[in-house]
Amino acid sequence: MNRRGSIAIALWLAFLLACVWLVSRASFTADLSAFLPRSPTQEQQLLVDQIKSGVASRLILIGIEGSDPAARARASRDLAARLRSDPRFLHIANGETLGLARDRQVLLENRYLLSPAVNAERFTAAGLRAGVEDSIDLLATSAGLFSKALLPRDPTGEFMQLLDAMGNSQRPQMADGVWVSRDGQRALLLARTRADGADTDAQEAAVMALRAAFREIAGPGLPPTIHLALTGPGPFSVAARATIKGEVATLSGLGGLIIISILLLVYRSPTALLLGLLPVLSGALAGVVAVSLGFGVVHGATLGFGTALMGEAIDYSIYLLMQSERAKDGLGEPRGHWVSAWVASSWPTIRIGVLTSVFGFASLLFSGFPGLAQLGLYAIAGVASAALITRFVLPHLLPVDLRLRDVSALGRRLPVWVARAGRLRGLVLMLFVAACAVLVTKRDAMWNQELAALSPVPAADQALDLAMRADLGAPDVRYLVVVSAASQEAALAASEHAGALLQQLEAAGVIDGFESPAFYLPSQATQRQRLASLPPDAELRRRLKAALADLPLRPDRLEPFLADVAKARSQRPLTRSDLDGTSLAQGVDALLLPSTGRWTALLPLRAGSDHVLDAARVRAALAKTGLAGVYFVDIKGESDRLYQGYLREAILLSLGGLAAILGLLLATTRSLARVFRIVAPLVVAVAVVIASLVLLGQPLILLHLVGMLLVVAVGSNYALFFDRGIEAGGISPRTLASLLLATSTTVVGFGILAFSSVPVLNAIGATVGPGAILALLFSAILVRRT
Amino acid sequence: MIRPALRLLAAVLLGFSLSAQAAQFTVSQLMAALANNKHGAASFTEKKFISILDQPVESSGELLFIAPARLEKRTLKPKAETLVLDGEVLSIERRRQKHVLQLKDYPEVAGMIESMRATLAGDRKALERIYHLALQGNRERWTLVLIPLDAKVGGVVARIRIEGTQDEVRTVEILQADGDRSLMNIQKIAAP
Numbered sequence: 001m002n003r004r005g006s007i008a009i010a011l012w013l014a015f016l017l018a019c020v021w022l023v024s025r026a027s028f029t030a031d032l033s034a035f036l037p038r039s040p041t042q043e044q045q046l047l048v049d050q051i052k053s054g055v056a057s058r059l060i061l062i063g064i065e066g067s068d069p070a071a072r073a074r075a076s077r078d079l080a081a082r083l084r085s086d087p088r089f090l091h092i093a094n095g096e097t098l099g100l101a102r103d104r105q106v107l108l109e110n111r112y113l114l115s116p117a118v119n120a121e122r123f124t125a126a127g128l129r130a131g132v133e134d135s136i137d138l139l140a141t142s143a144g145l146f147s148k149a150l151l152p153r154d155p156t157g158e159f160m161q162l163l164d165a166m167g168n169s170q171r172p173q174m175a176d177g178v179w180v181s182r183d184g185q186r187a188l189l190l191a192r193t194r195a196d197g198a199d200t201d202a203q204e205a206a207v208m209a210l211r212a213a214f215r216e217i218a219g220p221g222l223p224p225t226i227h228l229a230l231t232g233p234g235p236f237s238v239a240a241r242a243t244i245k246g247e248v249a250t251l252s253g254l255g256g257l258i259i260i261s262i263l264l265l266v267y268r269s270p271t272a273l274l275l276g277l278l279p280v281l282s283g284a285l286a287g288v289v290a291v292s293l294g295f296g297v298v299h300g301a302t303l304g305f306g307t308a309l310m311g312e313a314i315d316y317s318i319y320l321l322m323q324s325e326r327a328k329d330g331l332g333e334p335r336g337h338w339v340s341a342w343v344a345s346s347w348p349t350i351r352i353g354v355l356t357s358v359f360g361f362a363s364l365l366f367s368g369f370p371g372l373a374q375l376g377l378y379a380i381a382g383v384a385s386a387a388l389i390t391r392f393v394l395p396h397l398l399p400v401d402l403r404l405r406d407v408s409a410l411g412r413r414l415p416v417w418v419a420r421a422g423r424l425r426g427l428v429l430m431l432f433v434a435a436c437a438v439l440v441t442k443r444d445a446m447w448n449q450e451l452a453a454l455s456p457v458p459a460a461d462q463a464l465d466l467a468m469r470a471d472l473g474a475p476d477v478r479y480l481v482v483v484s485a486a487s488q489e490a491a492l493a494a495s496e497h498a499g500a501l502l503q504q505l506e507a508a509g510v511i512d513g514f515e516s517p518a519f520y521l522p523s524q525a526t527q528r529q530r531l532a533s534l535p536p537d538a539e540l541r542r543r544l545k546a547a548l549a550d551l552p553l554r555p556d557r558l559e560p561f562l563a564d565v566a567k568a569r570s571q572r573p574l575t576r577s578d579l580d581g582t583s584l585a586q587g588v589d590a591l592l593l594p595s596t597g598r599w600t601a602l603l604p605l606r607a608g609s610d611h612v613l614d615a616a617r618v619r620a621a622l623a624k625t626g627l628a629g630v631y632f633v634d635i636k637g638e639s640d641r642l643y644q645g646y647l648r649e650a651i652l653l654s655l656g657g658l659a660a661i662l663g664l665l666l667a668t669t670r671s672l673a674r675v676f677r678i679v680a681p682l683v684v685a686v687a688v689v690i691a692s693l694v695l696l697g698q699p700l701i702l703l704h705l706v707g708m709l710l711v712v713a714v715g716s717n718y719a720l721f722f723d724r725g726i727e728a729g730g731i732s733p734r735t736l737a738s739l740l741l742a743t744s745t746t747v748v749g750f751g752i753l754a755f756s757s758v759p760v761l762n763a764i765g766a767t768v769g770p771g772a773i774l775a776l777l778f779s780a781i782l783v784r785r786t
Numbered sequence: 787m788i789r790p791a792l793r794l795l796a797a798v799l800l801g802f803s804l805s806a807q808a809a810q811f812t813v814s815q816l817m818a819a820l821a822n823n824k825h826g827a828a829s830f831t832e833k834k835f836i837s838i839l840d841q842p843v844e845s846s847g848e849l850l851f852i853a854p855a856r857l858e859k860r861t862l863k864p865k866a867e868t869l870v871l872d873g874e875v876l877s878i879e880r881r882r883q884k885h886v887l888q889l890k891d892y893p894e895v896a897g898m899i900e901s902m903r904a905t906l907a908g909d910r911k912a913l914e915r916i917y918h919l920a921l922q923g924n925r926e927r928w929t930l931v932l933i934p935l936d937a938k939v940g941g942v943v944a945r946i947r948i949e950g951t952q953d954e955v956r957t958v959e960i961l962q963a964d965g966d967r968s969l970m971n972i973q974k975i976a977a978p
Contacts (some may be wrong), residue, residue, distance in 0.1 A: 136839065136843055137843075137865045138865065139839070139843050140832070140834060140843045140844065140861070140864055140865065141833060141845070141861060141867040141880060142867065142869055142880075142895075143867075143880065144834065144836075144843075145895075145942070148836055148838070148966070151838055164881060164883060173886050174886070174887065175888050176890075468833060550841075552839045552840040552841035553838065553839055554840065557838050670934070708830060
């Protein structure tokens with residue numbers, strides 16, 4: 001071993017050690033973060049906050065199915081009781097009216113602070129009269145049975161008003177004292193976790209605690225048919241992480257096994273196999289390290305992509321092992337000689353191939369979509385290090401007497417096939433035209449424009465989630481007014497202002513209703529104003545007498561009312577801590593959140609039965625008020641817009657990547673004709689693959705686009721060899737055989753991803769797998785004949 | 787041989803029951819007569835006498851009964867309210883709000899509302915689950931008095947007095963445990 005060799009190997013080992021150390025410290029995730037923007041706009045930031053830690057992100061929807069209604073109700077009560085003592089959950093609701101007595105007491109005692117109907121008008125003689133008349137009318141209805149007891153204390157009906165306002169949101173159906181689905185076949189519970197929805201580890205702990213609690217209560221005395229169904233952002237991201245983890249392990253293992261089998265079959269030498277894998281494994285490590293350093297966290301889907309990269313990066317060592325002249329000359333050839341021969345003949349082509357791949361992937365680095373940028377960085381680091389190690393380290397490691405299986409028999413047959421393949425040019429042209437026709441006619445319908453397209457959650461689970469949400473009347477929290485303010489008080493005050501506008505929109509039928517933290521805890525200013533509108537005792541007596549003049553209620557019956565008002569006048573405004581232990585506190589806590597020194601209030605809007613609002617009208621109405629720090633967010637609309645932005649950006653970046661590759665090819669070949677010949681088979685391959693996917697009814701997502709770019713970046717390696725072969729007067733049988741092997745490993749590496757249920761991986765696999773085969777075939781067919 | 791014997795038996799039984807009716811109108815007979823009504827629509831006026839008010843509050847609206855288990859009470863004045871009892875599910879709509887309750891979760895309310903439905907349906911079993919029944923008068927003018935057996939129902943209702951003629955209910959008077967009282971007059975609407 002010469003000196004240069006020792007240095008190269010030493011550097012490589014040091015590099016590997018560093019990589020291993022860094023990988024051991026890297027953190028891995030499989031949550032939604034890969035899909036959220038890196039540098040969000042204001043609206044996107046609100047969206048991201050909601051997705052990561054908003055009210056909806058912490059909700060777990062629980063369904064209990066199977067067995068009979070009574071058993072389900074019992075299970076619901078037992079499960080809720082267990083979970084209520086678990087600190088991982090802030091709140092468990094299943095329809096039981098537990099804190100009702102305390103709620104009613106707080107509402108009743110503070111009704112003059114809380115009731116939106118309380119103002120100076122309400123306590124004029126006319127206002128009092130109107131309130132009392134309403135209350136008397138209410139006695140005539142079925143509610144009278146309950147309301148009459150309160151009439152002496154609350155003749156203006158503030159308490160009933162409050163109860164109505166609190167219960168304004170749609171309530172789930174009840175059976176046996178607990179919430180059930182509309183068809184009655186499922187008991188329903190709603191859990192709110194302490195942890196953010198984006199904290200997948202904590203969500204996993206919550207989901208496991210939930211399942212364990214259910215197993216414990218289901219064990220004794222409950223029929224075995226009874227079972228649990230969990231949905232919501234938390235359970236979904238936990239399941240998605242498990243799916244990604246499982247599939248990455250299985251698919252990587254399977255892909256690796258197939259690639260190793262193919263290589264072993266061709267090489268017939270375990271030594272050659274091991275040596276050939278070294279650059280790939282080093283490259284994979286380098287990729288993970290690069291992503292970890294560049295992004296701080298490595299996404300599971302990026303690792304999954306590593307499998308595919310293995311198939312691509314192994315190509316370089318295949319070229320080295322199979323193309324070197326050594327095999328022909330047999331033993332005794334000094335290693336320096338054949339390595340330099342390979343470097344002279346093949347390396348320039350491989351180098352351009354590596355560069356085109358790097359250029360292609362580099363365009364992804366600029367994506368605002370972290371998932372894509374990670375893929376790009378991983379691929380660049382992986383491919384570049386694999387190529388460099390193949391070129392500078394691997395030759396020094398090859399034993400002098402390394403013997404591969406002689407593939408020249410196959411190699412000699414290949415040129416004959418390539419020569420015959422020329423006859424298929426017409427067919428390829430026809431395929432291309434047909435593919436273009438498909439793409440042109442379906443161009444508008446072929447893209448899936450929704451962020452949900454990237455979600456690894458199975459459609460059945462999403463449907464279950466929707467059904468349970470509808471039954472629970474749980475806010476799907478698609479539409480939100482978000483208030484950001486410097487203090488809690490300011491956030492509440494702004495919520496009240498926004499609420500006044502939303503009430504107008506509700507009256508106009510634009511929205512169906514809304515919630516606000518200020519319903520549960522009005523701002524101090526509003527509370528003080530309400531207190532100020534309560535007249536002093538003597539004045540109130542005078543007005544009450546006038547108000548009741550011709551009503552069937554004598555003022556002397558209302559002494560309890562006068563006492564309550566007098567007491568209220570000396571009250572302090574309520575603060576959050578006064579509400580402890582009530583459902584009012586839960587309402588405030590869910591909708592009013594501290595966030596990095598500021599306060600955020602959330603006002604979820606309810607849409608009508610079709611679940612869609614006139615978002616433009618709400619936005620315009622809010623804008624007209626000129627309220628600062630008040631935003632309207634359409635979560636689904638915003639996330640779909642976000643995704644469409646990614647898609648547009650990805651199209652631009654892909655075109656940019658393509659242009660860079662073309663530029664590179666032009667710079668090295670200095671011939672437009674040669675560039676055309678290299679690229680034409682790739683373009684045809686991409687067109688045919690995409691058209692086939694469209695014809696198969698597969699809606700295209702962002703990652704299909706990335707796949708297309710990869711077909712060009714990967715396929716160009718093969719086309720380059722054909723091109724160089726033609727320039728050199730013919731492709732050697734050995735080169736052809738190595739190309740065939742290189743393609744098959746690439747096809748396996750990418751193709752295996754097509755079996756993934758994770759859309760991100762599936763899309764790349766389904767595009768690049770077939771695309772790589774077609775790129776090789778078309779290159780062979782379209783190669784220039786001399 | 788057997789036929790004449792049966793006829794004889796039937797005649798005896800019929801004669802016996804006729805004579806019994808003449809002597810006393812039984813709960814069974816009343817229930818059988820009421821059970822014949824498969825469908826009924828009526829208008830009602832209701833007066834509630836409440837101790838703290840100097841005058842009764844009046845309300846009015848429509849009643850609709852569809853055998854065996856659906857009862858609708860649509861109050862139109864002074865405040866619109868719709869109460870629908872269907873099977874075991876009670877839904878109440880008032881002030882743009884709808885509440886859906888399972889009857890068995892609210893035994894007090896269930897007791898009051900079942901008195902009405904079970905009477906209209908002629909469902910003696912359902913009535914006797916909750917009340918002690920006492921019938922006075924004859925087929926042309928009868929009074930059925932219901933006294934709650936159940937303590938929960940008894941906490942709200944002291945006595946229910948239903949008056950009618952033949953298979954029609956005319957008035958329902960509910961005396962509440964706290965002394966307040968409601969009186970509902972029912973006027974049958976001729977079937978269209």
